[in-house]
Amino acid sequence: MTSTRLAILDDYQNVAKGFAPWQSLEARSVEITTFNRPFGSPEETVAALTGFDAVIAMRERTPFPREVLQKLEKLQLLVTTGMANAAIDLDAAREKNIVVCGTSGSPTAAPEHTWALLLAFARDIPAQESALRSGQWQTSVGFELAGKTLGILGLGKIGHRIAGYGRAFGMDVIAWSPNLREDTASAAGARRVTKQQLFAESDIVTLHARLSERSKGVVGEKELRLLGPDGVLINTARGALVDQNALVDALKYRWIRGAALDVYDIEPLPANHPLLSAPNTVLSPHLGYVTTESYTRFYREALEDVVAWLDGLPLRTLAG
Incomplete structure (x- = not known):
């Protein structure tokens, strides 16, 4: 046979x-x-x-x-x-x-990892663990999530769950996607806003959109500058949703506070990729579903x- x-x-x-x-x-x-x-x-x-x-x-x-x-x-x-x-x-x-x-x-693996990255960034856990292992003690000051505004780009199944996490942590939750309806946002406990408002009003923006020709590069220099020097970008969806060159510049020149990333434009990430040396980042090797x-x-x-x-x-x- x-x-x-x-x-x-x-x-x-x-x-x-x-x-x-x-x-x-x-x-x-x-x-x-x-x-x-x-x-x-x-x-x-x-x-x-x-x-x-x-x-x-x-x-x-x-x-x-x-x-x-x-x-x-x-x-x-x-x-x-x-x-x-x-x-x-x-x-x-x-x-x-x-x-x-x-x-x-x-249904829970990716949203849980998203929240793990956000908490790790907020409390600087990777850098603090590294410092502790090298003999140092308390080398930075973190920030709390309660009272902050969480912006969700893409309010599907994962985004809906993230909205629940945000509310549980005492955050104000806003959301945007091209076809998002007011009732859908309300059902998730979020307030529907424009794309510009999402980046201008959020302390943290987390991406949960599907990658398509329409969504590719949905976050570029304009959006990152709107997010501002106190803003944090979380991406556990797809690397190509973000203009990678603009993101590297945003981190290098402090347009934003930082980024927590699980996905990249090239995977596995090459050893010379600029994001590996970019400041104010928490990075993981696409573990959202692992x-x-x-x-x-x-x-x-x-x-x-x-x-x-x-x-x-x-x-x-x-x-x-």
Whole structure:
């Protein structure tokens, strides 16, 4: 019997096989290969995945544009963790009859990480821990969240939860997105404002919009200057929502107080990236969805997708 070759991509922590009963695929003659490092280019992606029938992609870590999909001649199934993946060309996949499926995800992982970054920035925890370990004691003064204004750009499921966190911490919550309605904002406990008001009135702006051609670069020099020298930017959504050059300048020239970031224009972040040396930052390596609970959902449902596809009844398909 001819085996089916399945690739599990970007398993950075080498943990994928522990989150689902992959051994159940042995009886279906499925040969599994895991990749623990990112591919450096589309050419590397094609070279590594040529000959595979099915691929499981972790979020948007590996792009699958048209030029890659066209060269993967054996590929029949592409599973993405989550139900949206801007790095997959769904139209090209449909044209090649590649089935694209998704999974659910944790509703709490990303908002909890957002709040962890905000608290870490407010109390300067990373720098204070480093100072303490080097023999110093109390080298900076933090600030409280109570009484501050929290601006939320993108009031979807994650933004709605963030609004609740803000209210619980005694913050005034305002929100903006292009199609945000007053009743939607009110239901989340937020006040709808204009984009200009969001950046001018907020002490902290946190981004929770989906990346699209319309939202790319939604935060640029104008918005950062409006946020001002006491303002903080939090981004756990997508790096491309922010003009990265403008953000580096904002930090370097103190247009804003600082930034707490989990996402970047290039991932993994290169060692020479200017944000790594920018002042007044708290940085994490895109950990928003990296939890035991999230990975359990991702990989177990990805396995379900593979089994359903083998049975000719694909689950959770994404339309192009």
